[in-house]
Amino acid sequence: MAGTVTRKTTVGHRASQRGTEESPVIKWLLIAVALAFSAVFLLLPLINVFAQAFAKGLAYYHDSLWHPDSWAAIRLTLLVAAISVPLNVLFGVAAAWAIAKFEFRGKSLLITVIDLPFSVSPVVAGLMFVVLFGLQGFFGSWLDAHDLRIIYAVPGIVLATVFITFPFVARELIPVMQATGTEQEQAAMTLGANGWQTFWHVTLPSIKWGLVYGIILCNARAMGEFGAVSVVSGHITGQTDTMPLRVEKLYNEYNAPAAFAVASLLALLALLTLGVKTYMEWKQAREYERSQADSEAAKP
Amino acid sequence: MVRRKFNALPGFGLTMGFTLFYLSAVVLVPLGGLLLRACETSPAEFWRLATTDRALAAYKLTFGASGCAAVANAVFGTLLAWVLVRYEFPGRRFIDAMVDFPFALPTAVAGLTLANLFAPQGWLGQFLVPLGIKGAYTSLGVVIALTFVGMPFVVRTLQPVLENLERDVEEAAASLGASRLRTFVSVIAPTLMPALLTGFALSFARAIGEYGSIVFISGNLPFKTEIAPYLIVMRLEEYDYAGAITLAVVLLIFSFVLLACINVLEQWANKFQR
Numbered sequence: 052m053a054g055t056v057t058r059k060t061t062v063g064h065r066a067s068q069r070g071t072e073e074s075p076v077i078k079w080l081l082i083a084v085a086l087a088f089s090a091v092f093l094l095l096p097l098i099n100v101f102a103q104a105f106a107k108g109l110a111y112y113h114d115s116l117w118h119p120d121s122w123a124a125i126r127l128t129l130l131v132a133a134i135s136v137p138l139n140v141l142f143g144v145a146a147a148w149a150i151a152k153f154e155f156r157g158k159s160l161l162i163t164v165i166d167l168p169f170s171v172s173p174v175v176a177g178l179m180f181v182v183l184f185g186l187q188g189f190f191g192s193w194l195d196a197h198d199l200r201i202i203y204a205v206p207g208i209v210l211a212t213v214f215i216t217f218p219f220v221a222r223e224l225i226p227v228m229q230a231t232g233t234e235q236e237q238a239a240m241t242l243g244a245n246g247w248q249t250f251w252h253v254t255l256p257s258i259k260w261g262l263v264y265g266i267i268l269c270n271a272r273a274m275g276e277f278g279a280v281s282v283v284s285g286h287i288t289g290q291t292d293t294m295p296l297r298v299e300k301l302y303n304e305y306n307a308p309a310a311f312a313v314a315s316l317l318a319l320l321a322l323l324t325l326g327v328k329t330y331m332e333w334k335q336a337r338e339y340e341r342s343q344a345d346s347e348a349a350k351p
Numbered sequence: 352m353v354r355r356k357f358n359a360l361p362g363f364g365l366t367m368g369f370t371l372f373y374l375s376a377v378v379l380v381p382l383g384g385l386l387l388r389a390c391e392t393s394p395a396e397f398w399r400l401a402t403t404d405r406a407l408a409a410y411k412l413t414f415g416a417s418g419c420a421a422v423a424n425a426v427f428g429t430l431l432a433w434v435l436v437r438y439e440f441p442g443r444r445f446i447d448a449m450v451d452f453p454f455a456l457p458t459a460v461a462g463l464t465l466a467n468l469f470a471p472q473g474w475l476g477q478f479l480v481p482l483g484i485k486g487a488y489t490s491l492g493v494v495i496a497l498t499f500v501g502m503p504f505v506v507r508t509l510q511p512v513l514e515n516l517e518r519d520v521e522e523a524a525a526s527l528g529a530s531r532l533r534t535f536v537s538v539i540a541p542t543l544m545p546a547l548l549t550g551f552a553l554s555f556a557r558a559i560g561e562y563g564s565i566v567f568i569s570g571n572l573p574f575k576t577e578i579a580p581y582l583i584v585m586r587l588e589e590y591d592y593a594g595a596i597t598l599a600v601v602l603l604i605f606s607f608v609l610l611a612c613i614n615v616l617e618q619w620a621n622k623f624q625r
């Protein structure tokens with residue numbers, strides 16, 4: 052349909068006459084294929100988790116979750132997240148402040164090191180800590196002499212989780228802090244605020260969306276980490292099994308509904324993470340629109 | 352004392368110091384320890400351990416399946432990104448939010464549910480297995496799981512580029528007589544190519560290191576469906592530390608090479624965004 056004389060039109064079916072849209076047949080075919088792909092790869096696995104979890108009924112689901120070993124796994128997962136996420140938030144804020152507000156040599160190297168856990172296989176990450184703190188590791192004999200256990204105990208799990216998840220907060224905060232620049236903080240300082248006041252009252256409000264998003268991503272990954280924790284934990288039922296490890300154990304014991312029951316909690320966590328993220332993006336867009344409208348209205 | 356660079360804001364020493372301390376304790380020292388241990392094996396022994404038949408089969412599966420999954424993600428990811436950005440249809444916002452689901456879902460749960468879906472009694476398996484498409488305990492299952500975990504990367508890398516595409520270039524092509532297909536191939540696709548390659552490389556890198564979802568769906572049969580990370584765990588359980596560390600270093604080397612390629616790709620892609 053090339054060469055058609057066009058009139059001044061808005062969007063709609065006229066666009067296909069303008070030559071910038073596909074014919075409706077192609078368009079709906081593409082949509083159908085995309086929806087089918089999404090259904091098979093995104094929705095079906097999600098629905099299957101809950102369907103299989105309740106396969107033996109509500110009572111079995113309830114008993115699976117209240118089993119002492121499963122409950123211990125839930126507690127351990129929550130504990131590990133409660134330790135690693137705040138530590139990583141501290142690191143993320145500090146690193147983002149140093150990287151975004153200052154100029155120094157070696158900045159890109161620092162950013163590369165921060166991105167390292169994304170390119171390292173979780174198993175390799177766990178292996179690194181076994182080499183360091185395992186019985187045959189560099190610190191192994193020292194730890195053994197002092198009766199301290201890191202590998203095959205909770206500290207090792209925390210360490211491995213910290214390694215895997217520390218980039219999340221930093222990577223969310225660095226672009227945000229870089230975008231806001233240093234003028235506001237400098238203005239605050241000329242008005243007499245010290246460093247902490249500046250950070251608390253000026254910087255923190257401007258990064259709050261990035262911070263919240265980084266925290267929930269970090270938390271989701273911390274609770275769901277499997278590979279690295281699997282290597283360092285020793286799989287001691289009731290003591291060093293996190294929820295993902297408990298899912299594996301139940302599955303290997305041919306107790307699929309119980310495995311899916313614990314998995315359903317993790318799936319709920321994923322949905323919650325997505326929900327918070329979507330809500331935040333919506334709120335952020337609303338704030339932006341409102342500030343645009345305000346600046347429009349403020350024009351003389 | 353004259354400083355060459357004046358930093359107006361306070362806190363550099365504190366934040367930089369803490370950052371470096373944290374990174375050293377969590378990343379650099381453990382990494383160094385691993386590499387130090389790896390140096391204890393002689394080069395000949397290293398080569399022998401890195402190229403055993405079982406290891407070679409594991410590499411083939413890991414890289415081959417990751418490559419297939421990354422290609423599948425490139426194709427369907429482009430489709431999904433295009434449809435999400437260009438069209439309006441019921442459920443578009445829901446699908447857009449759900450694209451991040453593989454990113455947020457723990458890998459163990461992903462492997463568990465995919466293995467169940469494609470098993471002979473599963474919702475999909477009961478139709479596919481009689482047709483000969485065995486998704487569970489095969490290398491196809493590995494590809495499926497890797498496609499799942501890598502899906503968000505291509506879509507999320509392409510969406511901003513597609514959103515910023517200027518329609519007037521397409522209109523110009525149309526007014527010069529190009530068909531819609533020709534416009535897509537000659538005008539739109541080259542603009543997307545840098546971002547697509549970046550998304551492909553990210554998806555590939557993610558797939559290589561993936562462990563949790565694979566161990567549920569592959570059956571972990573040596574020489575057939577055993578991925579390289581799983582072989583590392585096997586060696587650890589046999590207390591073959593040298594073997595495990597050797598394989599880990601091989602994987603690390605490849606990961607770093609891939610990371611460097613991704614950095615180069617992203618810089619190249621950014622040139623087109625300006």
